[in-house]
Amino acid sequence: MQHKTETYTHPQKNREMIKKNIQRIIQYRMCLLKFQNLGFDRIFSYTLAQEIGVSPEQVRKDFSQFNLRGNKKAGYKIQEILDSINELLHKEDLHKIILAGLGNIGKALVQYKGFINRNMQLVAGFDIDPAKLKKNCRIPVFPPDEMARVIREEKVVIGIIAVPEQVAQEICNQMVEAGIRGILNFAPIMLKTPPDVTVQNISVCNELEALIYMTEKQEETK
Amino acid sequence: MQHKTETYTHPQKNREMIKKNIQRIIQYRMCLLKFQNLGFDRIFSYTLAQEIGVSPEQVRKDFSQFNLRGNKKAGYKIQEILDSINELLHKEDLHKIILAGLGNIGKALVQYKGFINRNMQLVAGFDIDPAKLKKNCRIPVFPPDEMARVIREEKVVIGIIAVPEQVAQEICNQMVEAGIRGILNFAPIMLKTPPDVTVQNISVCNELEALIYMTEKQEETK
DNA sequence: TAGATTGTTAATCGATTAACAATC
């Protein structure tokens, strides 16, 4: 098997780093909301760090990097940090999302009520099975050939792929062609996309396999 | 002058590192299976690397670290590497899994047919809602107070938490108490567990939020 | 003030990448 001679590049590398940082910021946000609900209006880096399992230095470094400022001695004002994080994450906007594939995962996502609390909205689903089409529902389901139209009309840039592996790449291509710029992929393949499209993969099976390995490893070393 | 000591011991790697490595190994496995199905019986580090989006050096390093050997000039024998990875992941054993919470995600997992192909089996579900209980199904659903009994009788060590946030920690405690050592957690909280219990979190909302951030970041820098 | 906490700079650590010897 001869491989192509084009030079190898790592377009994902820098992206991985941003992804990891922003994932931590999102965790901070969830944790801050929790403490706010418990009645606190200030929090120390130490407390936050302990809650999400990182070092206090990491928290301060992260906050500093994203220009989230605290108060020496009195810690961080929860509301202030939340406002900054929300601004950073553009939480004031409603983010429209489309979904391809109304199988088990797709159905679960359509029924999930928590998106709106986080300023996200599933605006439409798409499935090839006529039995799954719905018109006048909270979230309508259309045939796949209407996907491009909906994406363009609603100006959606985020898509979820929950279709079988065999058609995932094709659906991905259609999404990208119509204007989707970020894809959450549940299909167990690496999607090929242009460099300006971000893909995030979720695989329950992979996570379980990793978990099983870790657990057995743990037992061995006991 | 100080001379090197003869014994070489692997430095104790932290859990995050092992997790990341093993996730890559799992991806290699999926990719190797794909190429095997396409009729290839050998593969080069370069090909594999390109397919899953890492460097060829990374692939060779990973394989080397897990003692997976290739052949200079002829690359790696797919079947040989697959056998080694399967052994590493204990793929010859059937891994039993229990599931707490038959909500949207829980239902999707129960209906998912792909576990058995990867030597994993959902042996029971648990839900507090009497309407969701099932006795003589492929995957029976019991009330929560039977969880400890099932875990012990079936010797299950892996559990999935797909219950509401408010009861997640309590269910987690019950699982750990009964012998669960690895938890896949869909609840949006950091579970508190003893150090010998491994937790893997999945949050669709967090992934979507990160994706939205990355996508908007990308647009800005265009 | 004394003590606690932030925020930044420097040091460390370890994963990734580069280089290259081995060898098929």
Next chain:
DNA sequence: TAGATTGTTAATCGATTAACAATC
């Protein structure tokens, strides 16, 4: 053989941690 590819050691790079000055 000549060329290609593996496998390992060394270099790099950058995230994490430590140290500590600033300051509330």
